[in-house]
Amino acid sequence: MEPKWVTRMMVEAIHSESITLFGGATGVRDTGLLESALDRPKNLFAYEEAPTIFQLAAMYCVGLIRNHPFVDGNKRVGLLTANAFLSLNGYDFRPREADAATLIIALASGTLDEAALAAWFSDFSTAK
Numbered sequence: 560m561e562p563k564w565v566t567r568m569m570v571e572a573i574h575s576e577s578i579t580l581f582g583g584a585t586g587v588r589d590t591g592l593l594e595s596a597l598d599r600p601k602n603l604f605a606y607e608e609a610p611t612i613f614q615l616a617a618m619y620c621v622g623l624i625r626n627h628p629f630v631d632g633n634k635r636v637g638l639l640t641a642n643a644f645l646s647l648n649g650y651d652f653r654p655r656e657a658d659a660a661t662l663i664i665a666l667a668s669g670t671l672d673e674a675a676l677a678a679w680f681s682d683f684s685t686a687k
Contacts, residue, residue, distance in 0.1 A: 562604065562615060563647040565640055567597055573643060574629050574636045583631035593629075596622030600644070612648050613684065616641040617677040624667050634663045645684055654683040 570593070578585050587593055600618035603610050623637035638659060645652045654662075662679055665671035 562600075562612060562644075564601065565597065565619060565644045565647065567593065569643060570597065570623070570636065570640050573639045574632055577632050577635045577639060581632070581635060586630045587628060588630050589626075589628050592626040593623075596626045596628055598622075611677065611681070612645065612650065613677040613680040614673070616644050616652075616680050617673045619644050620663075620676060621666065621673050624663070634667055637666075638663050641680065645680065646687075649687050650684040651687055652680060652684045654679070658683075 571587070575585065577583075596619070599622040600615040603615060603618050607614075620637040620641040623640055624634050627633050629636060642652045658679075662671060662676065666676055
């Protein structure tokens with residue numbers, strides 16, 4: 560069964576709300592990089608045999624953080640988009656806040672990989 564995907568409009572709304580709440584510069588820096596980030600989980604779903612919902616969530620997060628499509632707030636948007644994707648697909652993701660900051664920074668710096676991120680999403684998610 561195909562998952563419910565996060566749309567560009569949803570991600571831009573997440574970014575806007577995040578900037579309003581936490582501060583930072585508004586705007587998309589590169590629309591091509593934004594589209595590329597949003598295509599990563601779809602490509603994984605199309606070409607890998609039975610990826611988990613958590614692997615797909617990790618692809619959203621990794622793509623948005625590493626592609627850096629927004630002027631500011633890419634790490635927040637990556638995590639919030641993964642959370643929105645999990646929610647759309649029937650999961651409640653509730654990590655410890657301190658862990659979230661540490662893991663997302665590790666992901667951005669390249670010391671955490673997609674598999675570890677997917678495992679973390681799985682560990683802190685429950686079916687609704």
